[in-house]
Structures are given as structure tokens and as C-alpha cells.
Amino acid sequence: MRFELPPYPYDLLDPYRLTATQHDGGVVDLSVGTPCDPPPQEAIRALTESESKRGYPPSIGSQEFRKSCQQWVKRCFDVDLDFERHIASCIGTKEFVVSAPTYLRLRTPDKDTVLYPEISYPSYAMGAHLSGCRAVPVKVDGKGELILEELEPDDIERSLMLWVNYPSNPTGAIADLNAIADWGRSHDVPIFSDECYAEFVWGREPSTVLTSGLSGVVAVHSLSKRSNLAGIRAGFYAGDEDLVHWLKEVRKHSGKMVPGPVQAAASIAYSDDQHVEEQKLRYRNRLEFLQSCLKSLDIESELPQGSFYLWVHSGSIDAWDLVDRLASEVGALVAPGTFFGSSNHIRIAAVQPLEILELISERLSP
Structure with missing residues (x-):
């Protein structure tokens, strides 16, 4: 059809x-x-002063860029990552959100379901549809938290991934990402956490799904909101070594690359809080x-x-x-x-x- x-x-x-x-x-x-x-003006300046970065960039991201992401994750969340094994670049968050189900299904073709919050950014469901997967919404309570216990066992068994997004677009809610990560590991469902608003919280510290450990989780970050750099399309994903490795290799074959000057600008932006x-x-x-x-x-x-x-x-x-x-x-x-x-x-x-x-x-x- x-x-x-x-x-x-x-x-x-x-x-x-x-x-x-x-x-x-x-x-x-x-x-x-x-x-x-x-x-940040230093980031904009880097777009025009990076003459040595005009060739084909590595799909995974330059060492400079991945190191800046590694250092930012440490400063922001106090989480230690290895930039070689746990971090790779993406062309902004939306591109990654929409393409991830397609690439993950190549890895586990017996899984055909993408779980996502019923109140959420529409690209989570659209990415599922474009990959030929079932898009199954997860109910949320009055506080914006997922009601995972009401999922059907068959939907869990067939799940390729669960998308979460806290602080939430559109609700602004915050949830316990560690508890969600634990649920994912206990049900063998990879948790993909869109954290592009992570730093925009008040009266509390930013949170990440990576705090609970890297097994079975991937966090996705972007400079679009954090640094007002939506137009340069730069971000990264980080977490489970096997998932990151698979995605970076598939993305390499598909030609997904962040331009070198953009990576130079992004490195500077992630270095400034x-x-x-x-x-x-x-x-x-x-x-x-x-x-x-x-x-x-x-x-x-x-x-x-x-x-x-x-x-x-x-x-x-x-x-x-x-x-x-x-x-x-x-x-x-x-x-x-x-x-x-x-x-x-x-x-x-x-x-x-x-x-x-x-x-x-x-x-x-x-």
C-alpha cells in the first residue's frame, strides 16, 4: 500500500x-x-575562517568536534565519554530522529515498532512511518511522564526503540530519565533521548539519559536551540558503543556528513557555556x-x-x-x-x- x-x-x-x-x-x-x-559570534567567525576544513569531512565528525562534545557532556552532566567510541556527529537533531528507525531496522529486522510519547514532536512518529515501522504512542500522565506500564506486551516485544524528549516539546515536562533507561534495559528496548532543550531548565540541574550508564541508551543533542544555530545543522549522538558504532557506519555509507566549517563553528559553540x-x-x-x-x-x-x-x-x-x-x-x-x-x-x-x-x-x- x-x-x-x-x-x-x-x-x-x-x-x-x-x-x-x-x-x-x-x-x-x-x-x-x-x-x-x-x-555566539566566535562560532560564526569560524564558518569563514576554517579554510583547512573545506574537504570531505569524516561522517563520524572531526576529532576536534567530538572532543568538544565530550568535554561539554562532562561539564554539563558530569558523565565521562570516550569521544572515539561513544560520540558521532549528525546533521542537526531532526535528520537523526527521522532516519534512525530506518538504519536501526537494518540491524534488527525482526523489530518493526517505534514507541514515542503520545504528546510530542511529530518527527518521532514520522520517522517510524518513513522507515516502514509501526508508530505506537505511549500514554503520558498529567505531569507529562510516560505511562510505560500500560504498553501492550506485543508492542514491547516488537519495539525497535523508544523515543523520549525531556524537557519536553511541547509540554515543558521533566521526567526521571534513569528510570526510563532502566525500563528499556529490562525490556531490551533501546532508549533514544532527544535532549535538545536539556540546558533550558530553572531551579534544577540539566539531566541526561547517559547518567544511568551507556548500555542500551543514546542521547541526541543539537546546537539549534542551545546556541541559536539552527541554520548550520549540527549536532551529535552519544551513548551505547554498539548502537553508536552501527549508526555511524550506516550513516557513513549513506553520505551523512556535517561540513568541516560547520564542525569548526560547532566546536567553538560547545566550548562556551x-x-x-x-x-x-x-x-x-x-x-x-x-x-x-x-x-x-x-x-x-x-x-x-x-x-x-x-x-x-x-x-x-x-x-x-x-x-x-x-x-x-x-x-x-x-x-x-x-x-x-x-x-x-x-x-x-x-x-x-x-x-x-x-x-x-x-x-x-x-
């Missing part, structure tokens, strides 16, 4: 974008988690500002435990109706929860600078 691609979610927002654009000052786009702040601390403060201020704007509209919201999203219940109306209301009343474009698995929520990305967000508060004034 031919696979029918669904509409790309954000294309469905075009009519609401047009509505929001009618406001004086234009649309305030809070629909996509695309960072709008400047990246100060810009991330500054970005955390910006996001927190914006989240609090947006929460106050919503309150003025009689819309209740809670600040997330992590990430830079407000996950807002739509109350007695459908998510799309709330999307329409915000576009019409204050010119804000937000994403409906249906993109992520919930018909009664919206997601608001706190990515725009405060001077743009202030357009919303100005439009609230009578």
Missing part, C-alpha cells in the same frame, strides 16, 4: 498567519521553535511576559519546568479556535496542540525578542 504523506503541519497555519498580519506591526510569530537571538546562561534568562523573562499577556485575556497557563514553550489548555473551545482568537485579537500566531497529539492545547514558543512580544501587550490596551 502506498504511503500517503500528511500535510506538513505548519502549512495549515497560513490562513491564521494572514489574519495576524492584518494588525499594525504585523504578525508576532510564536508558532515555530526557531531561535531568533544571535548565536556563558551564552547559554544568558539565553536561559531571556527565555524565562519571555515566558513570564507571555504568561501575563495570556492572563489579561483570561487564559490560564503554567510556566514549564524546562524548554521555552507555554503549553496552554484551550478550555472549553477547540485548540484551533484558540489559535484563531489569538491571531484575531492580538496578532499572535501559535501552534495548535493537534500538531503534537492534543486537540485541547496550544503551544506558544517564546522565541521572539521582548520588543516584538510587546506588540501583544499594546494590542491588549483598549
Whole structure:
């Protein structure tokens, strides 16, 4: 049977974008988690000053890049990795998320199921579909944690992998990654942990699935959110030696390579933590500002435990109706929860600078 691609979610927002654009000052786009702040300038400079890195790069990533990832993991999570055995580069997180099931199924063809949180980034399910696997959602509780005990035994037996994402996009929830890793090892299900928001937490230390040990787990990291470098497409995956080895070898055959100048820039970005601390403060201020704007509209919201999203219940109306209301009343474009698995929520990305967000508060004034 031919696979029918669904509409790309954000294309469905075009009519609401047009509505929001009618406001004086234009649309305030809070629909996509695309960072709008400047990246570290030393990283940008490296893109133009890396003349010696213009040849074909190693698919696994340069030693310089993998060492910078190794050192960052140690600083951020206090986890020791061997950059030769446990780390490899990827072309941003999304590419890895979508392609991983295809490559893992070559390793274990008897497994045909990808588990993922029922409320989550849509690429986990899409990667399963594109690989010919079954995409099986795992229920989440009111705190955003997985309800693994309700999975069917057959689904567990057939599982190629379980995707987790904490802090969560879209909910901002945080969970016990060690407990999830233990569950995976006890059920022989590899745990793949998308940790691109790991450092954007408040009042707690960043967490990683790697803390529990490397057996049966892979963490995936990206500079898109951490360093406002979404456009250069650079990240890495790290963990279980056998899984990392298999994936890096298959990816080598498929021509997956991060360009040399990009790796040079990424190495510098992973070597600097100060810009991330500054970005955390910006996001927190914006989240609090947006929460106050919503309150003025009689819309209740809670600040997330992590990430830079407000996950807002739509109350007695459908998510799309709330999307329409915000576009019409204050010119804000937000994403409906249906993109992520919930018909009664919206997601608001706190990515725009405060001077743009202030357009919303100005439009609230009578």
C-alpha cells in the first residue's frame, strides 16, 4: 500500500498567519521553535575562517568536534565519554530522529515498532512511518511522564526503540530519565533521548539519559536551540558503543556528513557555556511576559519546568479556535496542540525578542 504523506503541519497555519498580519506591526510569530537571538559570534567567525576544513569531512565528525562534545557532556552532566567510541556527529537533531528507525531496522529486522510519547514532536512518529515501522504512542500522565506500564506486551516485544524528549516539546515536562533507561534495559528496548532543550531548565540541574550508564541508551543533542544555530545543522549522538558504532557506519555509507566549517563553528559553540546562561534568562523573562499577556485575556497557563514553550489548555473551545482568537485579537500566531497529539492545547514558543512580544501587550490596551 502506498504511503500517503500528511500535510506538513505548519502549512495549515497560513490562513491564521494572514489574519495576524492584518494588525499594525504585523504578525508576532510564536508558532515555530526557531531561535531568533544571535548565536555566539566566535562560532560564526569560524564558518569563514576554517579554510583547512573545506574537504570531505569524516561522517563520524572531526576529532576536534567530538572532543568538544565530550568535554561539554562532562561539564554539563558530569558523565565521562570516550569521544572515539561513544560520540558521532549528525546533521542537526531532526535528520537523526527521522532516519534512525530506518538504519536501526537494518540491524534488527525482526523489530518493526517505534514507541514515542503520545504528546510530542511529530518527527518521532514520522520517522517510524518513513522507515516502514509501526508508530505506537505511549500514554503520558498529567505531569507529562510516560505511562510505560500500560504498553501492550506485543508492542514491547516488537519495539525497535523508544523515543523520549525531556524537557519536553511541547509540554515543558521533566521526567526521571534513569528510570526510563532502566525500563528499556529490562525490556531490551533501546532508549533514544532527544535532549535538545536539556540546558533550558530553572531551579534544577540539566539531566541526561547517559547518567544511568551507556548500555542500551543514546542521547541526541543539537546546537539549534542551545546556541541559536539552527541554520548550520549540527549536532551529535552519544551513548551505547554498539548502537553508536552501527549508526555511524550506516550513516557513513549513506553520505551523512556535517561540513568541516560547520564542525569548526560547532566546536567553538560547545566550548562556551556563558551564552547559554544568558539565553536561559531571556527565555524565562519571555515566558513570564507571555504568561501575563495570556492572563489579561483570561487564559490560564503554567510556566514549564524546562524548554521555552507555554503549553496552554484551550478550555472549553477547540485548540484551533484558540489559535484563531489569538491571531484575531492580538496578532499572535501559535501552534495548535493537534500538531503534537492534543486537540485541547496550544503551544506558544517564546522565541521572539521582548520588543516584538510587546506588540501583544499594546494590542491588549483598549
